[in-house]
Each structure stands twice: as structure tokens, then as C-alpha cells.
Amino acid sequence: MKSRDDANMTANSPLDLLRGRLNLSRRSFLKATAAGAALGSTGLIELKTAREAKAFAYEPYPRDDQLQTVVTSCAHNCGSRHMLVAHKKGDVIVRLSTDDGRYQADGAFGKDTFEEPQLRACLRGRSYRQRLYSAERLLYPMIRVGERGEGRFKRASWDDALTLVAEKMVAIKQQYGPTALLDQGYAGASYGVLHKSDQIEGLLARFLGMFGCRTNSWSVPSYQGTTFSSRMTFGTIEDGNEDDAFAHSKLIIMWGWNPAYTFHGGNTFYYMRLAKQRGCKFVLIDPQYTDSAATYDAWWIPIHPDTDAAMLAGMAHYIFTNNLHDQAFIDKFCLGMDAGTMPDWAKDQENFKDYILGKYDNQPKTPEWAAQICGVKAEDIKKLADMYARTKPAALKASWAPGRNAYGEQYNRMAAAVQAMTGNIGVLGGCAEGVGKAWHSEAVAYPYDQYANVWFASIKSDRWAHCVLNYPNVKREEIGLWPRQDHLDGVIPNIRGIFWQGSDWFNQLTNINKEIQAIKKLDLVVCMDSTITPSGLYADVLLPVATHFERHDVALPWYKGHYYIHRPKVIEPMGESKTDFQIFTELAYRLGFGPGYNPRANREYFQYNDAVDDAYLRTWWEEKVMHHQGVMMSWDEFKQRGVYKFKLDKPHVAFRAQIEQGLPFQTPSGRIEIFSTQLAQIKDWTRTQYGYPIPAIPKWIEPWEYAGSEKTKQYPFHLVSPHPRWRTHSIFNNCAWLRETYEQEVTINASDAKRLGIQTGDTVEVWNDRGKVVVPTYVTERCMPGVLVLHEGAWLDLDENGIDRAGNPDFLTLDEPSPAGAFAYNTVLANVKKTDLAHRPGWDKQATARSYIFRREL
Secondary structure: OOOHHHHHOOOOOHHHHHHHHHOOOHHHHHHHHHHHHHHHOOOOOOOOOOOOOOOOOOOOOOOHHHOEEEEEEOOOOOOOOOEEEEEEEOOEEEEEEOOOOOOOOOOOOOOOOOOOOOOEOOHHHHOHHHHHOOOOEOOOOEEEOOOOOOOOEEEOOHHHHHHHHHHHHHHHHHHHOOOOEEEOOOOOOOOOOOOOOOOOOOHHHHHHHHHOOOEEEOOOOOOHHHHHHHHHHOOOOOOOOOHHHHHHOOEEEEEOOOOOOOOOOOOHHHHHHHHHHOOOEEEEEOOEOOHHHHHOOOEEEOOOOOOHHHHHHHHHHHHHHOOOOOHHHHHHHEEOOOHHHOOHHHOOOOOHHHHHHOOOOOOOOOHHHHHHHHOOOHHHHHHHHHHHHHOOOEEEEEOOHHHOOOOHHHHHHHHHHHHHHOOOOOOOOOOOOOOOOOOOOOOOOOOOOOOOOOOOEEEOHHHHHHHHHHOOOOOHHHOOOOOOOOOOOOOOOOOOEEEEEOOOHHHHOOOHHHHHHHHOOOOEEEEEEOEOOHHHHOOOEEEEEOOHHHOOEEEOOOOOOOEEEEEOOOOOOOOOOEOHHHHHHHHHHHHOOHHHHOOOOOHHHHHOOHHHHHHHHHHHHHHHHHHHHOOOOOHHHHHHHOEEEOOOOOOOOOOHHHHHHOOOOOOOOOOEEOOOHHHHOOOOHHHOOOOOOOOOOOOOOOOOOOOOOHHHHOOOEEEEOOOOOOOEOOEOOOOHHHHOOOOOOEEEEHHHHHHHOOOOOOEEEEEOOOOEEEEEEEEEOOEOOOEEEEOOOOOOOEOOOOOEOOOOHHHOOOOOOOOOOOOOOOOOEEEEEEOOOOOOOOHHHOOOOOHHHHHOOO
16 A cells, blocks of 8 residues: 555656656665755755756757857837847758947947947847747738638639739739728838838838829828927928937926837836936826836836826926926927017917916916826826926936827827926937937938829828718727828729738727728728738738848837948748738739839749849948948958947037027927917918817817716726737737747736725636627736826737737727827727736647648638
8 A cells, every 4th residue: 555645746747757867766865865855055065867958959959159140130110229139050040149249449348338238138139039930920922712811711822822912912002092902011021221011111002102103191190299200390290309409408207208118219227227226216197007117116107098198287387386397498409488488470379388387278287286196196297397497407217108198299298388388399319309210320222203192192000990980970080191292182082902011900090990990991902011910811822921031121219329230041931931121022913013113123023033132232331321321341341240239429419509509399389388389370271181179379278088078977987008028019928938928918906996996817808899809817016096008019819709819909999080189099098907807818728739720721
């Protein structure tokens, strides 16, 4: 009979397995472990029977001296693009490392200086190998055989797939005219100086423009309200400092900014750490206490979402009434800040100071007034305003998230006004950032000619579904239709087809249920990507695009950073993947304009010829980088080293030249326009891309949904959807390595959770009148009461009733037009409760990879 101890020891227990490997009886095993405990403190124990320990879990594993090392970079738009170093054996990337200082000119291992910091990749970039070799790589052209969204495709040849696309394009153009094809290319993971996907300089934009059938998507989901603000206020979106300027700040206000997750510059942490070491104080304005707040020991001021403009107005009131504003700076550089800085022709119109003091509406925008709207104590608003106005220099980093709201541009314009009234613009350690674009890179290597950005209609990106569903009964202001100077002005586009290049916008735009209805009415949907994405589910044709590891290009910094990274073709394209440039060149030949589209190549380019790509890139380097930017390093040396870092003689500060040298701002008046001369002179708003009136000065405008709405009786929670650390929008959502760090879940305040009987890990449904999602919960006090946090980018996964089981917040967002173009991702009211509905945590946790569904032959 077994002893009780033996009976409790199962055959699969760790102790039993170890005893079996050592070939010991239970009695001798216990003796050995007891002896080990006695000898362990002396360091004399040695198990002779154990095999020599290995560093790796399996063999054979190639060592570094067996691998070829190739410098390349990340490719996505996470807020930076950093160096990756591919270690490959043959045609397989075995592992990825990052910058260690040795690759730049005069570099050595470990070099990492203030002027030339290492360009270290984050956890997303370091995980790229799993995305590259994912089971969900799109390796062959596919043609839909089931219903849209059903995910039933068959493998096709390139010839059949491109013939189908070309014939459909011609038929659609002939029947529906030059606005029938919608361009929804964007800079997801197809972005370089040659293989580029974006709305203005992208390969798709040029291709459809030359074809003569293109409706453009003019608004950028991340920061359109901010773009509008910067152009109206400063005349440019290049309004950012390089991040080394943060090291000189004495106060940094992170307004809606979580640099631990979204960088806005690759070495942000390095410079902010220096600022902290030098005594800089940090403040966070955000509905949730973020990791960044914890890192920098920031004063956390929780605020009701979508009320930031009101709080900033309250701060402006305190600064004005306590005479803490910089009047000399205002008089010299600002237009419309007060009555004395108004243009002569607009003396009778509103100025900013009188609006703040309540002259026009008899409502002074006091801290007490703001407190009732934004939920921040009036004393805290006063304290922050006083701290900001008295601290020199101070950086109010007005990030993009609070601008992703209804009337989000008013938050950004209000922040710019507060920055200007305190004189914190154009000075080292200050901040003018809205968009935040800083150092200017040379961005285009392919032919950028008269066909670039040709369009025959241009609408706000997330209003395409509204346009399709309601055509022709659509007013131009409803879709943000851009004005033209020809017979197509005001003509509502009859959209019959969509191209997605480098974008997963079907998964990422607002009000997905509305998109699902609209997509069924189209005649052609083409998705070009390296991965089978949710957008691909609803496509007619899937075209496999080579990743940046499989083509030749140069990486640009993303908004901040001053460097270029060479991207050679590290490995051969997997499956039958082709580059974007190859695909569009071959389609252009089929449609009759191949030589014009790619003048350096003939039709054999479809089989890939790196000499063509190298010629484009060499010309770009020699004529733009060397000639315009004064770089002395040759193209061949750049390819050999892999990176070129510009060494600036001093930190780049936006508008330093205007403030120190008296150069004019790029606005019509040459000043910082708190009062916008452009907006003030618009007579017919319906004939603008905005569609609806926008005040000439920054104002608090009540959004259609927020904590002060009547709608809270039905939907009492304000939902925000910030960017996660483990994805770049929807990119990397299918990477198990990253999903192990975090599960898509909704964050709720502990007091709200207690009232609803919800605990961490419970499955809940979050819903409103637009849709419903199912997710687990995370209960915490790091989120203010009345607010739910559900990170954007989860891949949609619908059940038979149209409920999203993956937790994509854009089933709850609204696509209403915010006049200046801001996307209202964070203007969402919702409700939450425990549920028995099914939640699906992700395909990486299922028995079968999702790719199986797509790859089977039907």
C-alpha cells in the first residue's frame, strides 16, 4: 500500500519528474534533498547525475558568430521609428536586437550621448519577428468566395487577382465617374521614403490620381483637431521641439499624454529623466493615473473627459486676473489675445481675453465655473495656473488624446493660447506643441510630380459610410466635402470601391456597425497588407505585401528625432509577397500608365529588381539629403553603416527664429493668431471642408456627449479609448508575446465596481445605442469615478448577433462630424454590467489559428 505522501504525489508532479530524471527512489531522493539543504550553505553541493546546463531551451541554436547581422528599423507609427538589428542565418531572422551605439559614424559599443542617443526599439519593435513569421501572414493573393465579412477566400494567382482589380476599376470609373474609388491608405506599416502609404505622398494616392478616379480621405484620426489648431494658430504643423528640449524644463504638464505608451519622440524618457534629475516638477491632467505619472511622481489631476478646454479657460482667467500673463510677449507676437492686439478690421469682434473675462456672454470663465464642468476643484485649477505662470521655462505638452473629441480643436487652440499668454513659446524648455512635428526630414524618394495627391473629391475619413449609405441624399457639410474650383465642386461622390493600403481603417474608424452596413453596398474592396487583418475580412481581394524586412528602403523618424536608418532587404519576401511599389507599377501597366508611374522601371519590375529601388534611394540621398541637408556621408557608406544621426549644435526649438530673430510666423498676419483671421472671414461655412461654424477664438463648446449631458441618465459612464503599450493601433494585436503582457479589458473605478458588484476578471458588457462589446474588467483606483477605459485597436470579432466579443471600443463611438475634423473617439457615453455573453480573448488562445479559416481552399 502506498503511503499518504506517495498517494499525494501524482505522476506528473514536479518532484516526481525530477526524481525520475535522477533515477532515485523516493527515500533516497528525500535523503539527497536533505543533504543538499545541509550542504547548500557551504556551496559544496553538486549533483553529478544532472546533465550540463545549456543556455537555450532546445538545440541546435545558432550562436552569434554563426549569424549575419543587418541593421534595419521598426516600421509602424507608434510615435517613433527605431533601430532594429536583424540576426539572421541564411534567409531566416533568428532574433532581433537594437541600437548599441556601434553603427553610427565614429560609433563604438555603448556610445549613448545627449547629442547622439541610441535609437533603442521598444517591446513592440523587439517583437516584430513574431509578426513577421505569424501564422496570419498573408502570403498569397486571395479572392473572396463567401459573403463580405464571412472570411471565406480562395487562393488566386497574381495574374487573376490583378486582372480582377484592374477590370473592376475600369468598370467602376466608366459607370460612376472620377470620384467612385475611395483612397484609405495610411501609414500603418508601409512607410518609408520609397514604399510609402499615406494620404498625401503615398503610392496609392499617386496611383489613383493618375488613373483619374480618386476620392481622398482628408482627415487624420490621431490628431486632426490638433492639425487644425496648429495651422490656424501658427500657420504650420511643425510646431514641436526635439525632445532634448524637455531636459531644460522646470515644469512639464503632461496634458492627456502618457509617454510610457505613446512616445512622440524616440528618446523622450531619457530627456524627461534628465529633467527630473535636475528638479523639474511633473503634472498629469488625465482621467486615469498613468504609468508615466507614477514614473515621474507627477501631481495627478483627474478630469472629466472632453472638458479640457473649460479647465484651460479657467486657468487663463486666473492668469489674466492675477496679472501673471506676459504682456510684452503678447503685444509683440500675438494677434487677438486682447483688444489691443486685434487687427483694425476686426476691432468689433471677440478677442480672447474679453471672452475669458465674460464680456460677451456675461459668464466669466472663472476656475469655479470650470470646476462645475470638468470636475477639478477650483483650488487645484488656481494652483496649477499659478505654478505654470510663475515657472520659467515651463512645458505644457498638450497631447493629442483630449483633441480626439467633439470640438477637440478647441482644446488645442485653448492650450496654444495659454502657452502664448505666458510667453512659453520659442524658448528652450518651453513648449508650443500641438501636432509636435519638429525637425524636418526629406520624406519622398519616388517620383513626386504633377500627379501627386490628385483627387476629384475629398471627404472626412470616417464619414465614408454615411456617404455610401445615404447617397445621393447627402449634404456636403455632412461629409466634410472639400471645396474645388471646377465642375466637381459640391458633387457628392458616389463611392463604389475602397482601397486599403497600409491601413486597417475598417477596424479603426468610428462607428464600425455603420461601416459594416455600408461595405455591403460596394462593388470593389481591395486590402493590401502583410497580415490578415479585420479589414481584410471584408475585402474582395487580398494582396500580400512584403514587410519592411523584405524590401529596400530608408526609415524616417516619426514626427521627432533627427536621423535616417537604412532598411536593406534582409530576407527574401515570404510566399508570393510583393512590395507596394511593385503592385501599383504592375496595375499601372495594365491600366495604361506604367512608364509614367514608375519611370525607372519596365514591366519586369514586378519580379523585383533592387537596382531600381537602389537608384531611387541613391538619387534621394544625393540630391535631397546631401545637397539640401549638408550631409557628407555617401550613399554607399550610409548603406554600410545603417544609420545617420544628425548632430545639432543646439536643441531644436519650434519658433525660436520668430521669437529671437523676429521672423514672421507662417500665418496671414505673421503673428501667433489666437484670433484666426482665416476663420473670421468665412461667410459660407457649407462651402468649406469644415461644413459648420468654428469660432475665430478658442472657446469651450459643449460636446454632444459628456458627463454633463442628459444622456447620462441612460449611459452614466464616459468611455475613453487611449493607445495601449502592447499594440500600435491594431498592429501587433495578434502577437502572443505582447498579449501575454496584457489582456484587452475595461478599466473601472473601484467605487463604481463595488456599486455594480463587479470584481477584477469578471466578464462585462459595455454598450450604448451604437453597439455592444464584451470584455473582462480591471478594477482600480487609478481611474476616476464615472469613467471607463477601453484601449483602442482590438481586432473585431462578432458573434451571430453582431456583438463584438473582442472589446473594440469603436463599436461604441460616433461618426458625427466635428467641424474642424477631430475624430470623436473619446466622446462616448456608455453603460456597463456583468454578463453571461461570450468573450473571446484572442485567437492566440484558441486551439486553431485564425489563419486556418482564410487559407483553406474552397
